[in-house]
Amino acid sequence: MTGRLSLVDVASVRTSLFKCLAEQPDALFVDLAGLSIEEPIALTVLSAVSRQAARWPGIPVLFCAPAGPVRRVLLGGTYRRLPLRVTVASARERVRADGRSLPSVIDDLLPVAGAPRHARRVATDACLRWDLPVLVGPACVIASELITNVMDHAGTMATLRISLLPRYVTIAVRDGSVVAPRRRSPDESGGRGLLLVEGMARSWGWLPVDGGKVVWASLGRVSRRSARRGRRV
Missing domain, CATH: 3.30.565.10 (Histidine kinase-like ATPase, C-terminal domain)
Structure with missing residues (x-):
């Protein structure tokens, strides 16, 4: 995800990420390194995606954000339960270490x-x-x-x-x-x-x-x- 995220973007972001879930991959990594936030409340779309993934298809979803404003918001109270990594590479290693695969x-x-x-x-x-x-x-x-x-x-x-x-x-x-x-x-x-x-x-x-x-x-x-x-x- 790149650019400035605002409330008007939430519906399209939600649809795009839901389409990724619907492909039923082994894991979904959301790279936030190129994202800036216009309205922090718009990040609730990430919580919606995480909840959907838990219900179905039951795959790990990891959000990847280096040090900066987006990471600081995601480490706050509202979003602290979201699985957060620094880079996509570290997220991939985490999933490999967990060894999860859906029969x-x-x-x-x-x-x-x-x-x-x-x-x-x-x-x-x-x-x-x-x-x-x-x-x-x-x-x-x-x-x-x-x-x-x-x-x-x-x-x-x-x-x-x-x-x-x-x-x-x-x-x-x-x-x-x-x-x-x-x-x-x-x-x-x-x-x-x-x-x-x-x-x-x-x-x-x-x-x-x-x-x-x-x-x-x-x-x-x-x-x-x-x-x-x-x-x-």
Whole structure:
């Protein structure tokens, strides 16, 4: 990020950084060395990005700022919880030292009748591979409904990605439509998809990407002992 940051820039910065998150990289480094602040409150956009990354896709986001006004503000009370490094190189070394990598299952699906069924198979295989059989049911429903929404409303290729995080399993579907998903009242023609997702997921949402969007949902992981007892941990 370079130039002077003011409140009028917040929306575009937020969208740009959310698009970076939607690509689901292993980590996101935000280089602030060339940034100056016109209105310090505009830096709240960095907090919004950090919160979104924690919810989904569950990757580390590190902000990189050398000594100067931006770093002094970020070390203050409002922003002190943001992960801050001096340079991008030091941020990269930090992530390497942590050794974080998200196990993921990724598949591309055509908008054809068998796509939701295939999505359920992918979700089942992922949950069993990670020894999380109790999540097979909800993961299958979410994956199937997100793919069905692509077929019904986007009509494009879809990329299904299921990832294992320390506390969650996330299910994300990328399509080629820029139209935001929206809940609607169920009727004879349908409308229950996102309501089912919302009812089963710990949280869900969507982010824009170039030429489309990603819709995601997360499920809380459970241990084998708690699964037998029917309790979430």
